[in-house]
Amino acid sequence: MALSGVENLARLPELKKKLLWTFALLAVYRMGIHIPVPGVDSAALADFFANAQNTLFGLFDMFSGGGLKNLSIFALGIMPYISASIILQLLTVVSPELKRLQKEEGEAGRKKITQYTRYGTVLITFVQGFGIAVGLETMSSPTGAPVVLFSGWGFRMMTVLTLTAGTVFLMWLGEKMTEKGIGNGISLIIYAxxxxxxxAAVVNTVQLMTVGEITLFLLLVIAAVMIVTLAFIVFMERGQRRIPIHYAKRQMGRRMVGGQTTHLPLRVNTAGVIPPIFASSILMFPATIAQFSNVQWLKDVSTFLSPDSIIYNILYVGIIIFFCYFYTxxxxDPKGIAENIQKQGGFIPGIRPGARTCxxxxxxxxxxxxxxSLYVSAVCVLPMFLIAQFNVPFYFxxxxxxxxxxxxxxxxxxxxxxxxxxxxxGLMGKAGKLKGRR
Structure with missing residues (x-):
């Protein structure tokens, strides 16, 4: 009888232990979100972020789980680690040494690349932390209250060290979660x-319906759209194009091996969520710069590229499509895969091995x-369309x-x-207890 469902967790102490590790480490992360960096007026900072939702600050605050809005010790979240990983992936394409480490050195090479990623994370965190510290000294709430209580190099160094320590701790937390828990720890931290x-978004929506700003019918329509969208995302994320591969029979010693048929799965969304992250960062950059500048043309560009404008959405879709192809x-590497298939004696029916297969x-x-890319673009533009057409909050x-x-x-x-x-x-254990005939 197959084991499935939550009721089977009681029979699997190892799985229970992994789940407890995962939830315990996530709880540590959520507690750290509420520990603020010293020297900041939290009320003035909250007022500033209320007007910065459509900038890079709003995007990073979402990925940090509200840590940037509170300027907690985890304010930068795990995004510096993600950025360092992406940079290492890009450098692997152009650097023969990194490519050799990745393909030829095996586990030792992967450990070396992971170490480089950690160093890159610390460097990026130092730069971002210093930029945040300097930027905070120039910020003030809409009422004119300064965000930083006592500015100067003391505040800057304390902020940089605190944010760097917080990000490094989160990186360690994610690695421990991957090692002792279930799933990828870094992804789970972003998810949490x-x-x-x-x-809070659900409570806010119910309050809007209570005061009459949202009708019950409209709320049901939005809920139906969300359910259909979630089902569509699950369907597309599981979507694959399976290319059949046949392996010819060959003699190895006294055994005949090969002759089986398998397939090469190609995901519909190979690039994942990297393209929309890049696209959002690029388009929100002018609005972020305009927050700290009094230059009129920057403010005009920021207004022109507001998320509810047609130009913004057209550029957004175009950049997402570009980065989907670029990151894929x-x-x-089709050439490397074609070479591996040929070395193993495989071929695609009707296609010659080698260059033709590539x-x-x-x-x-x-x-x-x-x-x-069209699927990712549609999912990313849908919330903006709902907000623009129906004027309702859409948290995700x-x-x-x-x-x-x-x-x-x-x-x-x-x-x-x-x-x-x-x-x-369990089945193998039972089979192992069976005694053979005498």
């Missing part, structure tokens, strides 16, 4: 930060990436919606894999 604001080209895989990947933006659904699917698949593996272990 995003959904942390969901209860970096992450996926061209075929690249052509198929280009086609499905187009549909994947497109990027956060993709992250939440993707991480939840990965988490559940990890639990399912663990349950299945334990089931087969």
């Amino acid at each position: 930060g995003i959904i942390a604001g969901l209860p 080209a970096i992450m996926f 061209e075929y895989i690249d052509r198929v990947l280009t086609r499905i990436t187009l549909w994947g 933006g497109g990027t956060s919606l993709l992250i939440v659904v993707g991480v939840a699917m990965d988490f559940m698949s990890q639990i399912e894999s663990h349950l299945i593996s334990r089931q087969y272990e």
Whole structure:
């Protein structure tokens, strides 16, 4: 009898232990969000962020789970680690040494790249922390109250060291979560930060319905749209184009090996959530700069590129499509895959091995990436369309919606894999107790 469902957790103490580790480490992260950096007027900072929702500050605050708005010790969240990882991936394409470490050195090479990523995280955190400290000294609330109580180099160094220590601790927390818990720890930290604001959003929506700003019918329509969107995201994230691969039979010693048929799975959304993150960062940059500048043309550009404008959404879709192709080209190597298939004696039916196989895989990947980029663009633009047309709050933006659904699917698949593996272990254990005939 297959093990499935929550009722089976009592029979799997190892899985219970992993889940407890995961939730305990996430609880530590959420507690740290409420520990502020000294020397900041929290009320004035909250007033400032109330007017900065459509800037990079609002985007980073969402990924940090509200830590930037409170200027907590985890204000930068895990985003410096994500940025360092992306930079290392880009450098691997152009650096022969990094490419050799990744492909030839095996586990030792991966550990070396992980170490470089940690160093890059600390460097990025230092730069971002210093920029935040200097920027905070120039900020003031709409009422004119300064955000920093006592500015100067003492405040700057304390802020940089505190934010750097917080990010490094989060990085360690994510690695421990991956090692002792279930799923990818870094992804789960981002997931927890995003959904942390969901209860407040639900309460705010109910209050708007109570005062009559949202009708019950409109609320039901929005809920139906969200359910359909979630189902569509799950369907597309599981979508694959499976290229059949046949392996010829060959003699190895006294055994005949090969002859089986398998497939090469190509995901519809190979690039994941990186394209919308890049696109949002690029388009929100003018609005962020305008927050600290009195230059009129910057303010005009910021107004021109407001999220509810048609120009913003057209540029947003265009940049997402570009980065979907760009990041897919970096992450996926058709030439290397074609060479591996040929070395193992495999071939795609009707396609010659070698260069022809590489061209075929690249052509198929280009086609499905187009549909994947259009799907990501549609999901990212939908919340802005709902806000513009119906003037209702929509907590989950497109990027956060993709992250939440993707991480939840990965988490559940990890639990399912663990349950299945334990089931087969139980079957093998029973088989091992059977005695052979004498």
